[in-house]
Amino acid sequence: MHVAHLTLHDFRSYADLDVALEPGATAFIGRNGQGKTNLVEAIDYLSRLSSHRVSTDTPLVRAGADQAIVRASVVKEGRTALLEVELNPGRANRARINRSPLPRPREIVGLVRTVVFAPDDLTLVKGDPSDRRRFLDDLLVLRTPRLAGVRSDYDRILKQRNSLLKTAGIARGGSRDAALSTLEIWDDNLARVGSELLGARLALVEALRPYLGKAYEAVARGASRDDADVEYRPSIELGPDGDDRDLQQAMLDAIAARRKDELDRGISLVGPHRDELLLTLGNGELRLPVKGYASHGESWSFALALRLASYDLLRADGDDPILVLDDVFAELDTERRSQLAQLVAGAEQVLVTAAVAADVPEALRGTRFRVADGQVTREE
Numbered sequence: 045m046h047v048a049h050l051t052l053h054d055f056r057s058y059a060d061l062d063v064a065l066e067p068g069a070t071a072f073i074g075r076n077g078q079g080k081t082n083l084v085e086a087i088d089y090l091s092r093l094s095s096h097r098v099s100t101d102t103p104l105v106r107a108g109a110d111q112a113i114v115r116a117s118v119v120k121e122g123r124t125a126l127l128e129v130e131l132n133p134g135r136a137n138r139a140r141i142n143r144s145p146l147p148r149p150r151e152i153v154g155l156v157r158t159v160v161f162a163p164d165d166l167t168l169v170k171g172d173p174s175d176r177r178r179f180l181d182d183l184l185v186l187r188t189p190r191l192a193g194v195r196s197d198y199d200r201i202l203k204q205r206n207s208l209l210k211t212a213g214i215a216r217g218g219s220r221d222a223a224l225s226t227l228e229i230w231d232d233n234l235a236r237v238g239s240e241l242l243g244a245r246l247a248l249v250e251a252l253r254p255y256l257g258k259a260y261e262a263v264a265r266g267a268s269r270d271d272a273d274v275e276y277r278p279s280i281e282l283g284p285d286g287d288d289r290d291l292q293q294a295m296l297d298a299i300a301a302r303r304k305d306e307l308d309r310g311i312s313l314v315g316p317h318r319d320e321l322l323l324t325l326g327n328g329e330l331r332l333p334v335k336g337y338a339s340h341g342e343s344w345s346f347a348l349a350l351r352l353a354s355y356d357l358l359r360a361d362g363d364d365p366i367l368v369l370d371d372v373f374a375e376l377d378t379e380r381r382s383q384l385a386q387l388v389a390g391a392e393q394v395l396v397t398a399a400v401a402a403d404v405p406e407a408l409r410g411t412r413f414r415v416a417d418g419q420v421t422r423e424e
């Protein structure tokens with residue numbers, strides 16, 4: 045798939061932008077702070093209804109404006125669709141396809157699929173478990189858009205259950221009994237929705253593993269495809285079958301076992317929000333966690349491999365996602381730069397941002413745009 049046309053209105057630093065794009069490699073070159081990332085961020089937003097840089101919509105709307113619009117015509121297997129999202133911080137967002145409103149904006153998620161490489165990707169390796177969980181969930185939703193609903197239901201249930209645990213933890217007598225019996229309903233909800241999310245994550249990790257080994261071998265000099273691995277570490281004991289019903293029961297058992305701790309601490313201690321994606325490097329006995337052990341270069345290679353593996357997995361699902369390489373080349377040594385460039389050069393559309401043209405490897409020398417003072421100008 046590729047974006048053939050992008051229109052922005054009051055998105056980030058752009059009052060109005062209208063730019064025609066082509067398949068293949070496109071580089072946006074400009075000094076710092078000119079709006080290169082803002083531009084590719086808009087395409088990523090259209091894909092996931094969230095940004096790789098911020099967790100709320102407010103910073104995405106141009107300062108002083110109260111609404112932003114991102115509109116893109118997207119070409120997939122020769123057919124074009126016009127996708128549009130209206131961002132209304134503090135009010136409901138709206139989405140349209142071919143100018144027809146969607147009942148829920150969430151329905152637009154996954155129609156454009158992007159894989160974004162960004163300087164912050166090192167946090168996938170060095171950051172908190174929540175960074176890796178977000179990585180998995182973002183990928184899950186791109187592959188199976190329906191799971192966006194499961195993910196947000198889970199967050200909502202978790203919030204409500206946590207506040208009930210706090211109440212039940214300090215209540216006494218009849219009001220404690222009432223809170224505890226309501227808690228059972230929320231235990232069931234958490235286990236039902238949590239086990240669906242857990243099952244989906246377990247399946248995703250298994251699907252990703254072979255691609256990860258291959259990707260790490262491709263980006264890290266001298267590595268073999270057995271070197272890099274991932275393992276999903278749930279916060280509960282998994283049953284032998286690991287089917288959805290088992291997962292739900294395993295979660296309920298674990299919730300029952302941690303009841304006292306949960307009431308004492310007033311938070312949910314069991315569920316996918318407590319799980320970890322363990323990243324490891326090495327062979328056999330010398331397999332070590334990446335976090336805390338790997339060198340800076342190895343950590344970078346691992347982060348790149350996670351993104352490349354995501355790209356390969358989405359591609360294996362049958363559609364070439366749009367690749368965004370946001371300011372990553374300045375972070376990489378010459379060898380990794382050209383390796384990465386060669387690996388992605390065949391993608392249907394690669395959008396690159398860089399402060400200086402010399403940072404963009406030869407293999408990605410395609411269409412060039414200069415970005416300066418809010419203007420995006422094609423260079424002949």
Ligand SMILES: Nc1ncnc2c1ncn2[C@@H]1O[C@H](COP(=O)(O)OP(=O)(O)OP(=O)(O)O)[C@@H](O)[C@H]1O
Pocket residue numbers: 055056057058074075076077078079080081082083102103104105106107371397398399
């Ligand atoms: N909501 C907003 N309203 C107005 N301006 C904004 C908004 N959000 C960001 N900006 C401006 O956009 C600019 C940053 O743009 P962007 O992140 O795209 O830069 P860039 O060209 O990618 O730079 P770099 O090379 O440093 O990464 C900053 O000057 C910032 O002040």
